[in-house]
Amino acid sequence: MSPYTPLHHRLAQNIVEDAVLAGYLPGAHLVTSQLAAKFQISRTPIVRALELLTEQGVLERRSNRGYFILDLDRFDREEIQSDDDRLYWRAVNDIYDECLPENFDETLLIKRYEQPRRTVARLLQRLSDEGVLRRRVGVGWKIETVLRTPEDVRKSLRYRVSIELGALAEPGYHAPREDVLAAIREQKLILSEGTHSTETFERNARFHEKLVSWSNNSFFVEAAVQHNKLRRLWEYRHFKAAKDIRKSTEEHIEILRELAAGNTAHARDLLREHLEKRMHTQDSYAPSGSAPDDL
Incomplete structure (x- = not known):
């Protein structure tokens, strides 16, 4: 039996993702108390996750000093699946x-x-x-209700058009530049990985939820979060080709760059094109019947 629980596995992945997004280099010190505060959990499971990553060679433990990044590229999703x-x-x-x-x-x-x-x-x-x-x-x-057919997904996308474009049209819509740049870095992680995984969907979902959150309208935000839950199984099961993932991600980055430049109206137009394009591609999705590559 593995000495690590599912919680330790998920924390290990979260720690690596956070380090990549922050741009940490080899030798960077990971402070246990700071990680516990960031992930709102006690220090004990954080330490176990750090030990797991040390076994992988992602981190090294220095006596009386703690854990330091050794090589983030050694992180193996397949190895830490539970x-x-x-x-x-x-x-x-x-x-x-x-x-x-x-x-x-x-x-x-x-x-x-x-x-x-x-x-x-x-x-x-x-x-x-x-x-x-x-x-x-x-x-x-x-x-609960799940999306099962391409027509279900097209209806879902029409709903998303109304919610997401409505959010960007809110009076006082404001996307803080630092938040936008952080979102761009997260999207670039998808481009660097080049394969579909459950985390690809989660990053996609966070992108759309973040766009809506900058409206500061809690009704739009709740609708976006709940609908992402509804579409999760379809996205998990119907994997797009790597070239389609890349194209979609590049469109996300283009939208974010327009927001960073203060061009909300143009970003909204690009978002409409992005979502409407998805409506015409549903018939090409074939269910895999298995988990994504990282599971």
């Missing part, structure tokens, strides 16, 4: 392929996946946090 991630993907595929009833209780999953109750409880909580499941009044769970 059993919980693999179980999650089995459940995602079962939900998407309608292998599970709309309403069920945890006993069904315990038997189907031959997993202990505590493992299934973590799975259910994760799917609930992502908006895939909803706890029923009394006992059991209900599968």
